[in-house]
């Protein structure tokens with residue numbers, strides 16, 4: 001088959017959490033205050049689901065156990081619409097901060113809730129704030145033991161809150177065959193550095209064309225699928241403002257919220273998208289290596 005006619009399908013991923021649970025907000029909104037803030041996640045996830053339906057796109061929803069427990073309809077709607085339900089843990093705590101014992105409990109609690117509500121197995125996981133890396137050598141083993149088959153928790157960039165700049169850019173098994181599969185968010189290799197191209201604040205901050213061009217480059221020049229992520233609160237310009245936050249957090253959290261919805265709609269329309277478990281089915285099954293296994297035909301997906 002002529003490879004040039006094959007356009008990779010990217011993975012759309014959503015981290016389902018509310019605006020006050022973002023880790024950069026943690027110094028200003030205590031965990032014990034979460035129940036006192038107006039909930040927006042149910043409505044903003046519905047908005048995302050509507051946009052996906054309108055564009056005929058499916059994705060993977062890494063959902064917080066805390067959200068699932070309080071708003072079970074969110075999980076049921078995600079599953080009913082044909083998306084993959086996956087885990088964002090229960091309490092949205094950095095993995096390296098809570099340690100192995102609490103990590104295991106957090107994983108099992110989230111997985112139990114999501115599987116009970118969704119009625120489907122949960123095998124994917126994304127760590128809050130991409131907090132799996134050199135500081136958590138035990139995390140992958142615990143993910144496997146608790147029934148997860150892949151993680152999308154290592155962002156191979158330099159960032160003040162997260163990032164493992166030396167980690168591989170593509171799907172890989174850090175512990176070798178039989179180990180956990182890590183599927184990182186998209187990066188662009190430029191001037192010897194990895195630049196974030198996978199969504200979040202960068203998608204809102206940079207012009208639309210920058211994100212589009214980066215993902216297209218990965219698809220066409222590198223002939224690979226990319227992983228893109230977004231949060232429901234990024235489509236909610238009317239969310240209550242958290243008072244007293246520092247300039248950097250305020251800028252990153254609120255910039256261009258009013259533009260996200262239209263940008264996302266365009267991105268979903270202009271590129272190909274699907275759930276992680278389908279886009280990376282060959283890697284999950286161990287049937288395709290990265291980056292050598294670029295020989296992919298449309299039938300393989």
Ligand SMILES: [Zn+2]
Nearest residue numbers: 015017128129
């Ligand atoms: Zn998160």
